[in-house]
Amino acid sequence: MKIGLRHIRYFLVLAEDLNFRRASEHLHISQPALTRTIQHLEAELQVTLFDRSQNFVRLTDAGRAFREGGQRVLNGMEATIDLTRRVSIGEAGALRVGYTDFAIADALPELLKQFHQRHPGITVRPHHGVTTTQLQELRDDKLDIGFVTGPVRQPGFHSRVVQTDRPICIVPEGHRLASRASVTLADLADEDFVHGPAEAWAHFYDYLFPLCRKAGFQPRIVQEAFNSVGILGLVSCGMGITILTESIYDFATGGLVPLPLSDIAEEMVTEAVWASENLRLPAQHFVDFLEHQHKS
Amino acid sequence: MKIGLRHIRYFLVLAEDLNFRRASEHLHISQPALTRTIQHLEAELQVTLFDRSQNFVRLTDAGRAFREGGQRVLNGMEATIDLTRRVSIGEAGALRVGYTDFAIADALPELLKQFHQRHPGITVRPHHGVTTTQLQELRDDKLDIGFVTGPVRQPGFHSRVVQTDRPICIVPEGHRLASRASVTLADLADEDFVHGPAEAWAHFYDYLFPLCRKAGFQPRIVQEAFNSVGILGLVSCGMGITILTESIYDFATGGLVPLPLSDIAEEMVTEAVWASENLRLPAQHFVDFLEHQHKS
DNA sequence: GTTTCCGATGCATAAAAGGTATCATGAAAA
DNA sequence: TTTTCATGATACCTTTTATGCATCGGAAAC
Incomplete structure (x- = not known):
């Protein structure tokens, strides 16, 4: 025979009442059933948990130890069942969110904050990565x-x-264009550019190069940096x-001058993207949340 | 039907193997028994824990949550059973030890340290108290x-x-006796004394006053302090x-002069004391340990 | 097409848990 | 002192639960 949660439940009630009959009533079973269950429990443990006589029932030291541990086990079981149920309906769980420098600098923080308010049981796990990396990770689940x-x-x-940005030109202080109110792309034709590696920044290049x-x-491109902070550093x-x-420029520490690009009409877009099938519940909730954001 | 530890054990093995037949072999039961147990578990939780087909079995998100929680519950159960068994044979438990200023200043620390080495599972809970208080607490269990x-x-x-002390007279620096190499009790007949309250220090008075x-x-007695540190403070x-x-004098901060009492032969004894009946196992182990100390 | 491997199901059996009646014992009441 | 009452333990039987065996239906491998 093996010890089960039933033994612990019965034991705990008896440890509370210290009276077999009353405890059995609280458990809605007969007194002999309780007696036997406690006997089986003690036999399995090879430990006397109660000192009993006709006049009193009291816990042994070992019984006290088992009460504490048993209570913890029962609480743990209840919490586990509850969490499992909540995960199954999407009330709890983890949401793995990838983000680029452009996203984290602008729309994402507020979006995640509001999502957390709506679904406090869902833990957001942020993963930094460029567009190419994220798309591959989405494919790989x-x-x-x-x-x-x-x-x-x-x-x-x-x-x-989720976000549109009008690009700006950023030049170091003292640059020949630094005093201009705005520039056109053509003004930059002979300049040296600092940017990210071609493969990783492919999507940004797809936007800019045309x-x-x-x-x-x-x-x-005369210099490459790993991320936008590095790019701004090299520019400065x-x-x-x-x-x-x-929004990226707002993170710069100084020594830089932002110049509007007067001849660019196309804005750069940042999008939330997800696999169209087999969405986990937390992700489904996030998608629903995004749609709801749109309406409101 | 209720969820029991059996369900969790079966579930965890299946979550490991992800194959009903292999898992059932590891559990030494038939495959249909495992299938039905998992079905019952899922029905009770109202949660699908496994995605199954003829080709594969895999955990759902909820299944992963249940696996973590279930593992914790099982570990907790095992630890509880182990601790309970250890308590029942006296390998683990708590030992409530009372001590006076005299005991803690000399023999007790080393004694407790050695006891802990011999019985590392037993937690010593020290309670400070004068002799009178401790005797009453021993009676009250x-x-x-x-x-x-x-x-x-x-x-x-x-x-x-466990300890014998030869008493010494302690006087403040600059006292008329401070330059003496030793004193007799008669030399102190006209001095003002600082000591503890009569009720609490009754046992020390029983030794000193005769x-x-x-x-x-x-x-x-012209001043009373709560404990020996207070007494030394008032003397200084x-x-x-x-x-x-x-040994108590060794704790003093300064401004004091110790003087041997040349005419006192009777030493002051500190004793370990315990109820002669119904000793708990940790206490029994401590008594055995004390006897063993004596022999070695 | 046949075989093989998978999880699910039907049915009978074994094991576990529960209920009723009753006993032995010690304390309290008469 | 005797009687009564409450307690936990036991005996015996029933109900519930778990398990094993045989088998099904379906997908993949040969």
Whole structure:
């Protein structure tokens, strides 16, 4: 015979009442059933849990130890069942969210904050990554929702625009264009550019390069940095200029001058993207939340 | 039907194997029995724990949550059973030890340290208290072992001497006797004494006062402090002199002069004392440990 | 097409848990 | 002192639960 939760439940009630008859009534069973269950429990443990006589029933030291442990086990069981149920209906769980520098600098923090208010049981696990990486992680089911540089038009994915940015040119203080109120792309044709690695930043390049080509030049990338902070750092060192968004520029520490680009009409979009099938419940809730955001 | 530990055990093995037949073999039951147990578990939880087809079995998100919680519950159960067994044979448990200033200043720390080495599962719970208090707590089963000022000759108690102290006179710097190499009790007949309250320190007074009476005087207590540190403090303030033990004097901060008492032969004893019946196992182990100390 | 492996189901059996009646014992009441 | 009452333990039987065996239906491998 093995010890089960039933033994613990019966034991705990008896440890509370210290009276077999009353305890058996509280448990809605007969007194002999309780007696036998406690006997089986003690036999299995090979430990006397109660000192009994006709006059009194009291816990032994071992009984007290078992009461504490048993209570913990029962509480743990209840909590586990509750959590499991909540996970099964999507009230609890983990949501793996990928984000780019562009997303985290602007729309994402407020979005996640509001989502957490609506679904406090869901833990958001943020994963930083460029667009290419995130799309691959979505395919590999390493990510539930990605926040990437759009537009995303891949089969098997759905997406929704959450943020649009008008790009600006950023030059170091003292640069020949630093005193201009605004610039055009053509003004930048002969400049040295600082940017991210071509593979990782492919989606941003897909947005920027066609615009430059239309303005009649191909940007000359002379320095590469891993992320936007690194890019801004290299620009402030005078290594070149760059084109990023205003929200990113807000993170810069100084030594930089932002210049509006007067001839760019197309905005850069950041989209939430997710696999169109087999969405986990937390991800489904997030998608619903995004739709709800749109309406309100 | 209710969820039991059996369900969890079966579930965990299946969650490991992800194959009903192999899991049932590991559990030494038939495959249909496992299938039905998992079905019952899912029905009771109203949660699907496994996605199953003929080709694969895999955990759902809820199943993963249940696996973590279930593992914790099982571990907790195992730990509880183990602890209960250890308590029942006295390998684990709590030992409530009372001690006086005299005991803690000398023999007790080393004694407890060695006891802990021998019985690492037993947690010693120290309770500070004067002799009178400790004896009452022993009667009320609030204490397992007392370390008190002896000799204790009370019915229902056993005791064992663990420490003997030769008392010394302690005077403030600059006192008229401070330059003496030693003093006799008679030299102190006209001094003001600092000591503890008569009720609480009764056992110490029972030792000291007969000696003074034999020397022809009754000490004049002019100040009372709660404990020996307080007494030493008042002495160093010049409120009077006192008679305590050398080990207590070692705790003094300064401004005091110890003087041997050349005419006292009787030493002050500190004894371990315990109820002679119904000893808890940890206390029994401590008593055995004390006897063993004696032999070695 | 046949075989093989998978999880699910029907049915009979074994094991566990429960209920009723009753006993032995010690304390309290008469 | 005797009687009564309440307690926990036991005996015996019933109900519930768990298990094993045989088998099904379906997908993949050969």
